[in-house]
Amino acid sequence: MNLLVVLLVVVALVWPWAAVPAARRLAGLLPPKAAALTLAGSAVxxxxxxxxxxxxxxxGGLLHLQLLAEDGGVAKSWAADGSPVTLAVAGAGLAVLLVVLGLMVRLWRRQRALLERTWRTVEGQPDAADLVVVPGGAPDAFALPGHRGRPGRIVVTAGMLRGLDAPARDVLLAHERAHLAGRHHLLARTVxxxxxxxxxxxxxxxxxxxQLERWADEDAAAAVGDRKLAATAVARAALAASSAQRRPSLLxxxxxxxxxxxxxxLLGPAPGLPRGRGLRAAAGALLAVVALSSVLSSGSAYGLHEYVERVQEIVGR
Known part of the structure; x- marks a missing residue:
């Protein structure tokens, strides 16, 4: 396998460490919704x-093994010369891919198990439309995504409702409904x-x-038509819920x-798409880093194409 291709792949694996700061920098300059989509898209x-x-x-390693399986000939002899390095590199790549696959399967199972456990805890509780009120308990509220055909719910403890006046409760419910409507849990699961x-x-x-919380904050402020009220309600609800258990990003x-x-x-003006050199510089940096990462990773495909052509040339002799 071409040494240059291996080096390109190594750089491609290291390069995301540079892309992540650029994505975070750009997200900090964008409105919450655009920022959240930018972060999720960059992760993918x-x-x-x-x-x-x-x-x-x-x-490349699989192709090399196929050549080694040939019954003699120039191709097999040529492949045998570079077998140790080629097969070692391919084996390392396969090992990492298997680890990645295993981690993804484990995370996916944990995500489903979390939703199933949470849904079991609210079964049988008072349910009005999209709201589930849990009697008693410490002040708490969160958005429970839909699962197995069941639509999403807003789960609120009676303790939280008692600690807020009617306008603040409106903000709280609008905030959690924004999470459900925007399917924010899917973005969290994706990353x-x-x-x-x-x-x-x-x-x-x-x-x-x-950024997902900011997105929901802005939607709630728009729903009640008062940014100061939304800011006060968010502060009060967050302070009341400070004693509750830390919620996973999927909830x-x-x-x-x-x-x-x-x-x-929230106490400032509604966010809009900013302009200026800072935004252009951050966007340009992110695009350059992501594009270069894609180009570098494509080096492996290009190297594989060259490898096939080289084999055809040798076999044709």
Whole structure:
């Protein structure tokens, strides 16, 4: 296998460490919805380029094994000369791919198990439309995604409802409904699964969680028509829920993330698409990094194509 191709693949596997800071920087300049979609899209692209690069190494190794299985001839002799390095590299690529697959399957099972356990805890509780009220308990509220044909629900404890006045409850319910309507849990699941392909992607999860909460905050503020009221309600609900257990990202909760930053943003003007050199620089950096990552990972496919042509040339002699 061409040494240059191996080096390109290695660089492709290292490059996401540079792409992640660029994606986070750009997300900080965008409105919450655009920021969340940018983070999720970046995670998918970086994970995909990693798997593509590793797959190219494995495909080259399989072709090499096919040549070694030939009954003598120039092709087999040529392949045997480079077997140790080629097969070692392909074997390493296969091992990493199997680890990635195993991690993704385990994460996917954990995600489903979490939803199933949470749905079991709310079965039999008072249910009105999309709202499930859990009697008693510490103040808590979160969005429970739909599962196995059941539509999503807003789960709120009676303790949380008692601690808020009617306007604040309206903000709370609008916030959690925004999570369900925007299917925010799917974006969280996507980034979590993508992190199995490359550890650098994990750094996108906290920023995504923050942007999803900001997205729901803005939707709630728009629903009640009062940004100051929304900010006050978010602060009160988050403070009340501070004693509740920390919710996984698949169960978005109003008390998630750096609440002071969220409240400060709500006290300011509604976010819009910014302009200026900072945005252009961050967007350009992200596009360049992601594009280069894709080009580098494609080096394995190009190398495999050259490898096939080389084999055909030797066999044709």
């Amino acid at each position: 692209l970086l994970a995909g380029s990693t798997v593509w690069a590793l797959g190219g190494l494995v495909a 979590q699964l993508a992190s199995a392909a490359h550890p650098a992607v994990r750094a996108l999860a906290p920023e995504l969680s923050f 978005p909760a109003i008390g998630t993330g750096p609440v002071p930053r969220r409240v400060g943003a």
